[in-house]
Amino acid sequence: MTAMFMTRRIRPLIVCALALAAASAVTTLRAQGPDRRQPPPLGPPPALRLPAVQKGTLANGVPLWLIEQHRVPLVQVNVLLRGGSSLDRAGRYGMASLVAAMLDEGAGSRSSLELADAVEFLGAELSTSSSVDYSAIRMSSPVRNLDAALPLMADVLLRPTFPANELDRLRKERLTALVQAQDNPAAIIGYAFPRVVFGPAHRYGTPATGLAPALTAITPDDVRAFYREHYTAGHAAVVVVGDITLADAKARLDRAFTGWSSTAGAAPTAAPIPTAPQLTRREVVIIDKPGAAQSQIRIGWVGVPRSTGEYAILQVLNTILGGSFTSRLNQNLRERNGYTYGASSGFDMRTSAGPFLAGAGVQTDKTAEALREFFVELDGIRKPVPAAELDKAKNYVALGFPAEFETSRDLAQKLEEMIVFSLPDDTFQSFVGAVTRVTAAEVQQAADRYIRGDRMAVVVVGDRKVIEPGIAALKLGPLRVVPVEEFFK
Amino acid sequence: MMTATRGVTAVGMEEEDAQQYSAVMIIRPLVALACSLSLLTVVPLAQAPQAPATITVPYTEFTLANGLHVILHRDPTVPVAAVNVWYHVGSGREKPGRTGFAHLFEHVMFEGSEHVAEGQFDSWLEAAGGSNNGSTSEDRTNYVTDVPSNALELALFLESDRMGYLLPTLTQGKLDGQRDVVKNEKRQRVDNAPYGQAFVELTSMLYPKGHPYSWPVIGSMEDLSAAQLDDVREFFTTYYAPNNASLVIAGDIDIAQTRTLVEKWFSAIPRGKDVSPLVTQPVQLEGVVRRTITDRVQLPRLYMAWHTPAFYAPGDAAMDMIGGLLTGGKNSRLYKRLVYDLQMAQDVFAAQQSSALGSTFLVVSTARPGQSLEKIQAVIDEEIARLQQQPPEAREMMRVLNQTEASFYRRMERTAGFGGKADQLNGYYVATGMPDFFEEDLARYRALSPADIQSAAARYLPATRRVELSVMPATPAGK
Numbered sequence: 001m002t003a004m005f006m007t008r009r010i011r012p013l014i015v016c017a018l019a020l021a022a023a024s025a026v027t028t029l030r031a032q033g034p035d036r037r038q039p040p041p042l043g044p045p046p047a048l049r050l051p052a053v054q055k056g057t058l059a060n061g062v063p064l065w066l067i068e069q070h071r072v073p074l075v076q077v078n079v080l081l082r083g084g085s086s087l088d089r090a091g092r093y094g095m096a097s098l099v100a101a102m103l104d105e106g107a108g109s110r111s112s113l114e115l116a117d118a119v120e121f122l123g124a125e126l127s128t129s130s131s132v133d134y135s136a137i138r139m140s141s142p143v144r145n146l147d148a149a150l151p152l153m154a155d156v157l158l159r160p161t162f163p164a165n166e167l168d169r170l171r172k173e174r175l176t177a178l179v180q181a182q183d184n185p186a187a188i189i190g191y192a193f194p195r196v197v198f199g200p201a202h203r204y205g206t207p208a209t210g211l212a213p214a215l216t217a218i219t220p221d222d223v224r225a226f227y228r229e230h231y232t233a234g235h236a237a238v239v240v241v242g243d244i245t246l247a248d249a250k251a252r253l254d255r256a257f258t259g260w261s262s263t264a265g266a267a268p269t270a271a272p273i274p275t276a277p278q279l280t281r282r283e284v285v286i287i288d289k290p291g292a293a294q295s296q297i298r299i300g301w302v303g304v305p306r307s308t309g310e311y312a313i314l315q316v317l318n319t320i321l322g323g324s325f326t327s328r329l330n331q332n333l334r335e336r337n338g339y340t341y342g343a344s345s346g347f348d349m350r351t352s353a354g355p356f357l358a359g360a361g362v363q364t365d366k367t368a369e370a371l372r373e374f375f376v377e378l379d380g381i382r383k384p385v386p387a388a389e390l391d392k393a394k395n396y397v398a399l400g401f402p403a404e405f406e407t408s409r410d411l412a413q414k415l416e417e418m419i420v421f422s423l424p425d426d427t428f429q430s431f432v433g434a435v436t437r438v439t440a441a442e443v444q445q446a447a448d449r450y451i452r453g454d455r456m457a458v459v460v461v462g463d464r465k466v467i468e469p470g471i472a473a474l475k476l477g478p479l480r481v482v483p484v485e486e487f488f489k
Numbered sequence: 490m491m492t493a494t495r496g497v498t499a500v501g502m503e504e505e506d507a508q509q510y511s512a513v514m515i516i517r518p519l520v521a522l523a524c525s526l527s528l529l530t531v532v533p534l535a536q537a538p539q540a541p542a543t544i545t546v547p548y549t550e551f552t553l554a555n556g557l558h559v560i561l562h563r564d565p566t567v568p569v570a571a572v573n574v575w576y577h578v579g580s581g582r583e584k585p586g587r588t589g590f591a592h593l594f595e596h597v598m599f600e601g602s603e604h605v606a607e608g609q610f611d612s613w614l615e616a617a618g619g620s621n622n623g624s625t626s627e628d629r630t631n632y633v634t635d636v637p638s639n640a641l642e643l644a645l646f647l648e649s650d651r652m653g654y655l656l657p658t659l660t661q662g663k664l665d666g667q668r669d670v671v672k673n674e675k676r677q678r679v680d681n682a683p684y685g686q687a688f689v690e691l692t693s694m695l696y697p698k699g700h701p702y703s704w705p706v707i708g709s710m711e712d713l714s715a716a717q718l719d720d721v722r723e724f725f726t727t728y729y730a731p732n733n734a735s736l737v738i739a740g741d742i743d744i745a746q747t748r749t750l751v752e753k754w755f756s757a758i759p760r761g762k763d764v765s766p767l768v769t770q771p772v773q774l775e776g777v778v779r780r781t782i783t784d785r786v787q788l789p790r791l792y793m794a795w796h797t798p799a800f801y802a803p804g805d806a807a808m809d810m811i812g813g814l815l816t817g818g819k820n821s822r823l824y825k826r827l828v829y830d831l832q833m834a835q836d837v838f839a840a841q842q843s844s845a846l847g848s849t850f851l852v853v854s855t856a857r858p859g860q861s862l863e864k865i866q867a868v869i870d871e872e873i874a875r876l877q878q879q880p881p882e883a884r885e886m887m888r889v890l891n892q893t894e895a896s897f898y899r900r901m902e903r904t905a906g907f908g909g910k911a912d913q914l915n916g917y918y919v920a921t922g923m924p925d926f927f928e929e930d931l932a933r934y935r936a937l938s939p940a941d942i943q944s945a946a947a948r949y950l951p952a953t954r955r956v957e958l959s960v961m962p963a964t965p966a967g968k
Contacts, residue, residue, distance in 0.1 A: 033757030036604040036654075039613055040646050043639040046568030046741070071566065072898045113829070116819040121888045123895035142895055169832060176788070176835045176857055183683040183786045291785060293680035294673070325620070326611045335608070338669025341677045361677045392616040399618020399637045406567045407902035 048402050050428055051411060053418075054246040059254045060233050061263030065419065066240040066249055067411045075146050075242035076408045077253075078138040079157055080416060082235045084130050085208040086273045086351065087226075091217070093203065094210015098170065098218060099226050100130035103137060105166035108155030112166055115152065124149045128156065131208055133351045134420045135230075140408070143243045150256035158260055160227065164220045174215055182484050185289050185296045185461040186361065191487040193298040196285050196457045197355055202276045204354060211488055233263045239415040241408045272351045278302045279455050282477035287484055288464035294340075295367040295462030299374055300357030301455060306349040306421045312434035313442045314347055314450065319393040320443070321345050321381045321451070322358050326392070328377045329358060337373060339366040347450075351421065356450060364463050368470030371458065375476075378453030385440050398435045544901065546925045548914065549744050555760040556732025559751055560914055560924045562739040564904050570641040570740040571905035572634040572648055575915045577735075578728035579628040580708070581701030581767055581846065589671065589708015590716055592625040594724050596667035598632065599623070603654035607663065610647055617643055624907060627702050628845040629919065633912065635905035638741040645754045652734065653758035655725055661718055668713055675707045683786045684960050694778045694956045695794055695849060700769060702846065730761020735918055739911035740904045769846050772796055774954040783963035788835065791862040792958040793852040793869065797949045800843035801920055806933035807945035808850050812840035813889035814881055814942070815852070815872065820888070822872045823852070831868065833860045845920070850949065862959050876946040880939030893934050897927065 056064040085096040104126060105112040119126045124141040126149075137157055141149040181187040191207060198205030240249045279301040304314065315323070322329035322345025333343035343360035358378065362370040404410055418427060458476055460467065461484075472479055548562045580591045599621070601607040614621055619636035634644045679685040689705050696703035736755070738747055773796060798804035815823045816839040827834040837854040854865050903909040917926035 034753050036646070036650060039605075040642040042617055042643060045618075046638050049568070072901055074895070074898050113820055113825070117888065120818050120820070120892055121884070123891035125895070140895075140899065142898070169829070172832065172857070173828075173835065179787055179858060180683070180835070180855075183788075185681055186677075293676040324615055326608070326615050331608075334670055334673075335666065338666055339673065341670060341674040361673070361681065363673055363676055392612065395618055396615040399640075400620065401618075402567050402637065403569045403635065403905065406569075406904065409902070 045399055046402065048429070048432060050405060053415065053425075056246050056250050058238065058250065058257065058260075060257070060260050062233050062260070063237045063419070064240065064246070064250060064253065065237065065415045066244075066246045067415065068243075068245060069241050069408050069411060070243050072408075073143045073243050074140055074408060075143050075240065075244050075249075076138070076140045076412050077146075077150070077153065077249075078136055078239040078412055078416065079153070080237045080239065080419060081135045081231055082133070082237075082420065083230050084132050084134045086132055086203055087230055088203060088210075090201070092210075092214050092222065093206045094174075094208070094214045095218060095222065095226050096130040096135060096230075097208045097210060098167075098174070098215070099223050099230075100128045100135045100137075101170055102162050102167060102223055103128040103156045103160045105170065106161040106163045107152075108159045108161075110152075110155065112163070115156070118152055119149065122149050122152075124152075126153060126156065132204070132354070134416075136416070138412075146244070147252060147256075150252060154256045154258075154260075157231070158257070162220055162223050162227070167218075167220055167223060171215055171218070174209060175212055177209075178212055178215075178488055182488060185292055185294065188287060188289070188461045188484055188487065189296040189298055189359070189459060192285065192287055192461065192482075193300065193357065193359075193457070193459045194355060195487050196283075196459050197279065197301055198276045203273050204276060204350075204352070213489065233261045236263075237419045239412050239419070241411045241415070275305075275353050276302050279457055282454055282456055282458065284458045284471060284476050284479040285460070286464055286468060286471065286479065286481045287459070287461040287487070288481060289461050289484070290463055290465065292364060292461070292463045294361040295364055295370075295460050295467055296359070296361050297367070297370065297374070298357050298359040298459045299371075299378065299453070299456050300355050300359075301452070301457060302353050303347045303356035304349060304450065305351060305353045306423075307351075308349070310442075310446055311349075312431060313438050313446045315397050316390070316393050316435060316438045317381070317443050317446050317451075318345055318347060319397055320385055320389060321377065321447075324393070324396055328380065329360075329374070332373050332377055333360055333362065333370055337366075337369070339363060339370045339373070343374075364466050367460065367462055367467040368474055371460075371471060371474060371476070375453050378451055378456070381451050382444065382447045385443050387440065390438075390440050390443065394435055394438060398432050401432060544897075544927050546910070546914065546927060548924050549748070550918075550924065551748070553731065553752065553756055555756065555758055556730070557755055557758070558735040558918070559748075559755075560735065560737045560918060561742065561744050561747055562737070562910065562914060562924075563742055563744055564739060564910065565741040566904070568638045568741045569905055570636055570638045570644065570738060570742050571909055571911035572636070572641070572644045573737040573739070573909075573911035573915050574632045574648060574652070575735050575919055576630045576632075576729055577628075577733050577764065577919065578630060578724075579626050580704070580706040581627045582728065583701075583704070583708075585699075586712055586715060587708075587720060588704040588712040589675075589706070590712070590720060590724065591630060592706055592708065593664075593667060593671050593713060593716055594721060595623045595625045595630050595632075596671055597659070597663055597721060598651050598655065600663040600667065601658060602651040603657040604650050605647060606658075610651075613643060613647065614640075619644065622907065625706055626844075627706060631907075631912065631915070633906055633909075641738070641742060641747065642750055642754075645750050648736075649754040649758060652729065652731060652755070655729070656722055659718065659721060664716065664718055664721060668716065671707075672710060672713055675710065675713070679705075679707055684784055684790055686782060686784060687790070687792055687958060687960055690780060690782055690958055691792060691794055691849075691851075691956060694780055694958060695774075695796065696772055700772060701767060702844065726761065728764060730764075731755065731758050732760050733764045735915055737911045737915040737918075737924070739909075739914065767846065772847060774956065777953065777955055777957060779957045779959075781959040781961055784960050785963055786960065787962055788855050788858065789862050789962065790853065790855045790960045791865055791869075792956070792960070793866070794956040794958075795850045795950050795954070797841060797848045797850045799847045800845055801933075804945050804949060805841065805843055805848060807937055807941050808841035808848070808949060809843070810886075810889055810893075810934060810937055811876065811942060811946055811950075812850070813892065814876070814885060815839040817889055817892060820885075822876070823854075823869060826868055826872065827854060827865060833857055833868070834865055837869075866957070870952060873946060873950050873952070877943065877950070880943040883939065886937070886939060886942070890934055890937075894931065897931055901927075 054066045088095045122145040126139045329343040339362045340360040345358035348354035550560045617640035621634045623632045636644045823837045835855045839852040914924040918924040
């Protein structure tokens, strides 16, 4: 699950007085037209109709979770392996991501190209990837071709060949991508901000794809060893969404995945990585990009894990701060001041505490002004939130929730989230109610604990010559200038 | 087709994979993507067990007395109503000295109207659990408002108020505020993005001065600065009339009730003057147009472009399929040679960029460190020549076609938002007059023979008439 907070995310259904602040009625009632002095009233919110999650078990003990979805003749099959880049050991950050990418570079009797041809010929899509908390092999196939496509997926999962020449090719591709990233301020900040908050040692301080020294060092034997250790049935779960029943899916998967080891006696999943130490004082890091038209700003620190008991409260809190178009950050920096195309904030929740961050790309000559406004809002959110604003945010989160359950991809992602974070069965059903019950006091307490602008890291990628004097004059804290290359070592 | 949108870019948490073409809007116009369903009738074809299903999207359409064309489609999968408006005006209608104005205008449309105070458009929608966005291309401007089904009337009230009554509460402050936002959109997407300037160059290299596609949708800073309130008034009066728009409402709606609501909120909006079609002379390159620019990048990138048939014109689908044959998947011809076998290029992308007045076929490739664009271009030339000299293999064609068919299904799963069913119905209607054009669109691809591909490549991708743009590093690597 990617944690993007300005776009769509989890929202429940709420029954709540809509904060339709008395329509300030400019008037002119037209003769033949409807009365426009007030916006039309809303009917009762639609009921939340969540699709049924069916649970089964494959012959070897791997859990199978399924949602039937008969709109289109497609089936989505996702095999999840717990762990992801959290399993990377020191000096090998990027390993899980590279192993996942190697799975379809040769498997069973097929070469990389033969495998791709076979999948594409069926009109299927197959992808292998790894994020912080898990790796996944995902396949979408026309239902009529599923029996032909599943054996290909089984090869990728159970019989990858990890050819040395393919590893070298992917390695070069990734090393080149790292060169390209250094040209792009929006990419640089994605490397720099986590490094400043989590440091070089903690896994969250380095992107899942890793950096050049580790990528260069990884050998085919390393890849095989990682695969053998972590791609086991005991760490796996299967998610299916589509035009298929549970019994049918189980039968087809058992047939295709014959030979998959049993979950019996499987080693327990590795312990989650430790929570990073929290920042204690504000510091500023400037990364020079001469001539940059905008400064990329990120402000943040260590946030919360997905298991937080304050999940609903934090969703509401963030909606108010920077999680919606009318959020304070966006209204201030974009709509009121025009410094940016968009400002936002979010909690990136993972198994362990990921970052909280607020950010924007702002025009170079307004960088200091923008930073000042960021802190106005980061400080302001710790004061009591007015009732109308709270209601708007709660409704936005709650009433928009049902829309999150439309496509096969949406549904599969929800199941993945439940499995990877071991969420209770009623997570989505109960979320609506939880949001309904969020109070202003809870929001204030959460803000007081989780949004402390005076202790956060401030990372800016921009034209140092132009922006440094103004930033220094804000006296936010100690200021360092760090070369771009430092974040790619 | 280039688009510029209103939407806010979310703060990225982590770069999982390098976005090779972040600066290249690879998006084929929404319309090509497909239609919808759910109330989908799936009819298995009789003759072959492996034959794909056919799809129809039931809809109701009518036109109000003021000329607003309305299309309704029911899909109750989730309790959401998607309200989707296309105004038949894009950056192609802009006047000299006002490039970027259609998109700037789009932003002003969210700033309130006579009965909706500034800020309330967004506030009321969010308080109802809704969201909105807009986007502008050369040919059209679209607006998406997605709400829980109980808030449909609110969305219609807001949409109709800005269609009918935008000007009475228009202020200099609204225009100036969005001017700043749009300038920052340009800084973010073009000026501060690696290779961002390439598309600005390509438009001027491909089209003669004065052609509607000869300037970028985002416009120039100078022209954005020059836009006046009178421009807003004139543009609204000329192009934002109901008779120059089409409205699709799709989702968990009752068709009869929705029709009544549309009539209630939109009927009183006065019809505007007819908008005459945008007429242009066909464009043709007379030779090879070459240009080299520099950018703050470390790796050179090559862009090649040709003029090709307009959206839905004969040859458009063939060129689309040629894009798939050249760079769709690991076995595609250019990807396999440049990226997989020779490893000269970090990436390669080829696609038909369809637009109403005429399309372009684009090939883009970034050199690996130490590799030259000349060598990359030589391989591209070889592969295009091969396609011109021999028809593609049947299996190769089938691989691309199967991918195309499956993508049609995948794109039928979402109702709301950009590219959702509501948007697709509107796009098909605007382009063809038929909202449910799904089967007809797919049939264009199914009908292609290997010989069609060969002749399209020969006719539309001449080595002697095209654009070649090189983007070179401005400074030594690492700076």
